[in-house]
Amino acid sequence: MSAGGERVGAADLFRAHARFVAGFLLRIGVPRGEVDDLVQEVFLTAHRKGGFEPGRAKATTWLCGIATRVWSNRARSMRRKPTEPLAPAEHAIASSQPDPEREVAAKRDLERLSRALDELDADHRPVFVLYELDGLSCAEIAEGLAVPVGTVYRRLHTARARVRAAYERGGAKRHVG
């Protein structure tokens, strides 16, 4: 990585953050078969933008903003809402000691969360994922998505209400492995 305010080129960004971007794309509902393609598009777009200039936004936030717009555009062009599950096989819970029962339970949990996230469209899902799963602040999300922070709050509020409602409707009890 470059330091001292120098721009970071696409290749360096790719090395450092490609997996993060791939994970983010999966979380916002990109079908697994399209992830590689979209990862390429994200970093190619980053290159076209002149690379990342360290500043207010973090590189990951900036890349998430690009990824969101790339996917949103793709999803709209395909006239569909993201509906891909959270790819539980690839999101196997990080654990130092493999436990098949826990993995099955974790997979079930992620599928349940995926179903709830399906309530969200391409505008709301990334905000929910970035805030609730990736732990970004609303200001950081606004920076990354290049939208006003008020828009982030509004989308987050709507997204949380929908996800909570989905869980309350489902009344699901967690399966303990």
Place this chain on the structure above:
Amino acid sequence: MSDETEPVRLRDDPDAPEALREDLAAAAGAALPALDLEAGLASLEAAIGAEGGGPSDPGTPGAGGGATGGASLGGGAAMAAGAGAVILALIGGAYLWLASDDGASEAVAARPPAPEAVEPVEVEAAAPAPEPAEPAPTEAVEPEPEPAPEAEPSARPRRGARRAVARRPSSPEPDLREEMELTNRARAALAGRPAEALRLAREGQRRFGDGLFSEEREAIEVLALAALDRADEARPRGERFLRRHPRSTFAERVRRAIAE
């Protein structure tokens, strides 16, 4: 906006459904997906090299703008020019290696067209004052999420790469370059211009028949028809595609398109 004014994250909110809190915690701790970094980086470098190496849009919302050419690849030159260079073309998620006698010019000839409208303008009007619905005065300071850790490049070859290598021609004939370029254009048009994608895919089938990229063109035709809401045409073609190419890298997309 400071963290103190932000809503409590649902996984820390005792009022949120217990199952939701637990699921969010599990998802947040989930491992990142495996990714073939080496192949991906090679493909990226090829695409950048094919574009001439320089950024076409130096404006960088959120990160400052105005740079011109500051995004040089950190990992070496993108596409080496000269005899014996190798072209790595990204085609529908599969990597295709083609031997080349003229790396630089070949790379330009084979480059995928820049996707249009990759960065749609945010049309939502500026929001009114922030409306934190669930203020969290007692929320603890949250740790900054850190970028993904570096991953070891996977030694596992990509499925698409294996398939493509098996079909590698001995030399890039002019017709092959044209076929590849036309297919790339069709593929790029899928992102927003399905009618053009359909036209180009059919033109490719007419000109090149059962050529090297016929499988991708068939898939593009199905996806374009589906995007145009021409399900009656998309479905039989998609079913035929799945019968002919059940293990295609495009099979899942085709299956999904005709199921919608």
